[in-house]
Amino acid sequence: MIELEGLSIDLPGFSLESLTLSVEEGEFFMVVGPSGAGKTLLLEAIAGLRPIAAGRIRIRGTDVTTLLPEKRKVALVYQDYALFPHMTVEENIRWGLHFSSDRDTRHVEGLVRLLKLESLLGRSPTTLSGGEQQRVALARALAVKPSLLLLDEPLSALDPRFREELQDYLGLINREGMTIVMVTHDFGEVLSLGHRVAVLHGGTLQQVGDVREVFREPVNRQVAEFVGMKNIFPATVKGGRAFLEGGVSLVLEDCGEECRGFIGIRPEDVILDSSLPDGFANTFSGRVASIVPRGMAFEVVLQADGFQLTGRTLSSTILSRDIRIGQPCRACFSPEVIHVFEKSAIQNLTEVLQP
């Protein structure tokens, strides 16, 4: 469907470097990364709104690198909706039809019904709520029957109720065959909507692959941090153990490897309990340094001997297991949840950080 080949964009103070990836027909493809990673720039480049320094863009096999934006049949929806304030909702939705030979009014009426916009048609976009504006922006983009829909963080400015509603709409639109490339900085959205994901950082592609694969096996620290791994430590892996700075050693699942690199443990894989019995691998004792609410869950930081471990747990667990700031607590995690990445060969034995 879309093929990006060595795509580079140079802007003052920022560049997108030699990006190569492809998106399949009908796929819900996610582009994630922190602020300033170049995500929106990538969408604008696909839409033909940014001059390209090098590389090629193909859509359905046609080279569109030099094609004008209005000829690409690629619709873009921005995070801030970008509705035309001097037009009514209906005029906004029908705007693209002025320039199209295919003025399918039944298709537009269907979109209006699907996105529940019937009662809003005569209103000015400036009087609508965030969720309503986003639905209008979506209807406007789909009214021109694009071959590809580009979404720039469409859910980030919405409150949770509207977000869930719009997620359902997006899922529905994708299931009906629309190829979607969506930018987000929320990995939760990636997990609930995406088929595959590309992680951008500082204008370079860090990893691309199946959503679950990237989530479970990030290739480097940037991706690991982005997909929510909190416990990332430099380590030397040898003899089925990972040796951390500060004399800590962890039991690993994979015993055969010898390398240097980083280990990462997802906070939700850490079990916290003030009365955890002995006998488990990778069990640590310490004191609770902080408890921070994170959406529906809490993030608990345990200050253990030599290192700090972050776990994520529900409020009911915090209450039932008597986890309090400053109080002793225990944490454990199983060897199979330890992920090793950025592996490099051990140069000499002194690199092995023995306890």
Add this chain to the structure above:
Amino acid sequence: MTKSFREQWFMLLIGSFLVLYIIWPLAGMFLRADWRIVAASSVEKDVLGALWRSIWTAAAATGIIALFGTPLAYFLARRSFRGKAFLEAVIDVPIMVPHTVAGIAVLMAFSPKAPAGAFLVNLGLSPVNSHLGIVLACLFVSIPFYVDAARDAFYGVSPRLENVSRTLGASFLEVFFRISLPLAKKGLLSGLIMSWARAVSEFGAIVIIAYHPMVAPTLIYDRFATFGLKYSTPVAVQLILVCLGMFVLLRLLAAGKRKEEQAP
């Protein structure tokens, strides 16, 4: 009255000095004017001719500025490039240059001996002591008032609106005329009013390049130099009334348009 509210009124009290400084001399002129002479001069052919000339030459200059200045302002609002600050400074030069100097510069550029002047003379258009000369002088001094306002107006239009329009199938020009221009309209109109107001009140540059035919400010100066204050004041009062009338009318028109757009 809360303390912060009192503090705001105190700020107004300080600032009102400037407002008084504008109103006081103008009100004094109206109060001391001999209204019999004002009435008599209001039907004088020279006075009416000069007033009308001021209005239409200023409008012509403003029209030219709008034609060339709108694309320039759009470009300045949308692109960042090396030398942009210099270009913006060049556009603002007419604000800084004394207007007599501006008049001399325009005269030198369009004198029959200069290439541009010779070209116009060959076309049968005389830039000196002509309506064309008045328009050329007004054009020079009024450019920054429109271009700066228009640039700021285009800055206020999100490029994302234009981007989205392009992806929906509109060409660059369709986007410019149907999205950018309507959304920048308020600022553009304000720039046109300021530019016209500057041109209609121009004296220094015009008097150098075209003493005749006389525009209202030149006539006022001429009457003042020849007959004194008593006979220049009535024309000045009329020019103020006409300008004020036009100014209020244009502002009302702009405000009316805005209300129309805001109505649900």
